[in-house]
Amino acid sequence: MIVRLHRLRLVEHWVFAAVFTMLVVTGLAQRFHTQAWAQWTVNALGGIDTMRAVHRSGGIVCTLLLAQHLLVGICGILFLHWRPSMMINKKDFTDAIHNLRYYFGKTPTPARCDRYDYKQKFEYWGVVFGGLLMAATGLILWFPTLVFKLAPFLPGQVIAAARVAHSNESMLALLVIVTWHIYNAVFSPEVFPLDTTIFTGKISRERMLHEHPLELERLEQPSSDELR
Amino acid sequence: MGWVVRGWCIIICLWVCVPGMVMAEQEHACLTCHANKDIWDGASKQLLVDKDIFESSVHAVLECTACHRSVEGSRHPAEKPAPITSQICTDCHAVTGKLHRDRLAKGGLTCIDCHGSHGIQPIAKQQETCLGCHAHEMNMKLDDGSFASVKVDAQAMKGSVHAGLRCVDCHFGYSSKDHPQRHFKNKRELTLTMTDTCQRCHYDKYSQTLESIHFNMNRKGNDKTPLCVDCHGSHAIQSGRAEKLVSARRCQNCHADIYAAYTTSVHGEALVSDHNQDVPICSDCHTAHTIKDPNKAEFRNNVPEMCGNCHADEKLMKKYGLTTAVLTSYLEDFHGVTLSFYKDEKALRHIAVCTDCHGIHDITPTKGDHAVLLKNNLLTRCQKCHPDATANFPDSWISHYEPDLQRAPLVYLVIVFYKFFIPFMIVGLILQIFLHLWRYAVNR
Incomplete structure (x- = not known):
């Protein structure tokens, strides 16, 4: 077994997963407020005011989590010589096309990926930018008057736009998680019945060989320098 | 034998009928003249007795002479009978109450002046x-x-x-x-x-x-x-439903200042000047009998529904060129969503309802010059709940319209973007999943 993720990254993932679930529940209950289950949820959580307080607290946790993640990442890259393995590069696009050709049987082997393949990068940056958008629009909705104090030039409709963006972006995030992420982490034949890396932080050499061959090559070279 | 039976029959019939005939005869005798409409004493006093009215009265069992005691067949009508006095009545009806005693002692009025005569009930x-x-x-x-x-x-x-x-x-x-x-x-x-x-x-x-x-x-x-x-x-x-203006004015007696404000409103003006019966009057919002305290949350929370009674009525609003989207657009917005929960919770906290922006009794029209006025007033109205609201803040409510390119381009574009982006992403990802599964199956 090869160590793939630092323990703190595992904690980070599960805190985020828990808060994300809570935000989804309290958010959906507001979006689908006319539904009986939404009303039940709101009542169960002690009324709309209490539920909104819970939702906003969850939003703060997510925002802080995202901020520390970006800060740690940037500092690691700048000062600790971490490999910027999440950066999108030209190879990700060619890998994507390569794999599409592979799926259709045009090439015999799949793309040889590095530490993170293009699918993982897509999901990662989706979470980062989606998270930033959710945090920004959430704060706008929480402090609508402050927006115009800080930026008097903004038109009033930014509040209404933030509302539709917050609502739609959350739906997108939820749908991506329940389809794409759950498939890749649970139902994909390569990991089924469960990708245990997110619990143990470790990955088998065999899977590395299939999924991250370039990283494996580098790791097994004596000059491999860092791992995180 | 036959004539004996016949004879007895005649005797029995006479025995039964004659007394009745004699009694009836006396009344008949009076009514011979008094059933005639043309019987007058001088020019002013009609002496007609309506047989039907008399027979339906409580005194139907009495004979005429029971009251008209001084009438005697041989001297009438040459000699006029004495007028009916209260004493004739009191012979049978004891006077016990103070009011009656005082009234009778005072003179002037007699019993029949109040109780009537032949038709007495x-x-x-x-x-x-x-x-x-x-x-x-x-x-x-x-x-x-x-x-x-x-x-x-x-x-x-x-x-x-x-x-x-x-x-x-x-x-x-x-x-x-x-x-x-x-x-x-x-x-x-x-x-x-x-x-x-x-x-x-x-x-x-x-x-x-x-x-x-x-x-x-x-x-x-x-x-x-x-x-x-x-x-x-x-x-x-x-009838309480007769005329709206009459009904509205009932409240004016005590609530004069509110009535005055109402008559300047779009509703009140139409009522007072055009007698428009479509507009709401006091009782349409406050109800006629169950009048609740309008300062309580229970009343406030019901305001959009109340306004919606008319403003969500397609037929009625068409008449005045108004949109019925006012209610749905409010209910879909942040304030409306919050209100729907507050209603369920019977919460005491306030959230903006129709009257907070449009006014309560002094509701103005939303068209023409008034629209500008309404918009100018909006900031102060927002500031009631959002004290640090600034000039652009009221525009965050994009009004009761569906967002479009002219009115709220930013909102419209965000909606359109996600309308295409979400299906594009999800369908794309699901296709990827199927391709991945398919390749896996083929390889095995």
Whole structure:
């Protein structure tokens, strides 16, 4: 077994997963407020005011989590010589096309990926930018008057736009998680019945060989320098 | 044998019929002349006796001479009979009550002036009995030294919805006994005492008032709060639905400043100047009997539904070129969503409802010059709940319209973006999943 993720990254993932679930529940209950289950949820959580307080607290946790993640990442890259393995590069696009050709049987082997393949990068940056958008629009909705104090030039409709963006972006995030992420982490034949890396932080050499061959090559070279 | 039987039959028939014939004959004798419409004493006094009316009266069993005692066949009509006096009545009807004794002692009026003569009915059945006195200007002395008029406008009474009722149906304490003398501290106490009478028929309305702010204030000792008759009137009572302006003015008596503000509003102006019957009057929003405290959350939280009664009515709004989207657009917005939960929770916290932006009694039109005025006022109205709101803040409510490129381009573009982006992403990802699975299956 090869160590793939630092323990703190595992904690980070599960805190985020828990808060994300809570935000989804309290958010959906507001979006689908006319539904009986939404009303039940709101009542169960002690009324709309209490539920909104819970939702906003969850939003703060997510925002802080995202901020520390970006800060740690940037500092690691700048000062600790971490490999910027999440950066999108030209190879990700060619890998994507390569794999599409592979799926259709045009090439015999799949793309040889590095530490993170293009699918993982897509999901990662989706979470980062989606998270930033959710945090920004959430704060706008929480402090609508402050927006115009800080930026008097903004038109009033930014509040209404933030509302539709917050609502739609959350739906997108939820749908991506329940389809794409759950498939890749649970139902994909390569990991089924469960990708245990997110619990143990470790990955088998065999899977590395299939999924991250370039990283494996580098790791097994004596000059491999860092791992995180 | 035959003639014996026939003879007995004739004797029996005569024995049975003759006394009756003799009795009937006496009445017939009077009515020979008095059933004639043309029988007059001089030019002023008609001497007609309507047989049907007499026979339906309580005195139908009496003979004419029981009262007209001085009439004797041989000397009548040459000799005029003595007039009917109260004494003839009191021979049979004992006078017990003070009111009657005083009245009779005073002279002037006789029993028949109030109770009628040939058509006399039991007191409970007879309107004229009461009107005999109460049709005249008369006052009742109250304990505080003031006087209350107890005159009844008989004409107004006949034109009222209660024209078919008898006095004693409402003034029920006066029916079976001698007219009681009552004492009231002041005029308001008289009204308060009488107010229970309405619930005997209108119990549904009465029970509705039990929840009202007026009743509760009355309970706490405020005797100025309106009772049934304060709004509906007493003898000249009219249907509550008759004319909206009349109905609205009832509230004006106490709520003059609110009525004044209302008449300047888009609704009130149409009512006063055009007699428009579509516009809401006081009772349409506050209800007529269950009037709730409008400062309580329960009332506030119901405001959008209340306005929606008309403003979500497609047919009615079309008439005035207004959109019915006002309600749905509000309910879909942040304030509306919050309100729907507050309603369920019976929360006491306030959230903006229709009246917070449009005004309460002074609701202005939303078109033309008024639109500018409404918009200018909006900031101050927002600031009631959002004290640090600045100039652009009111525009965050993009009004009751669906966002489009002209009115709210940013909002519109965000909606359009996600409308395409979400299906594109999800369908794309699901296709990827299927391709991945397919390749896996093929490879095996």
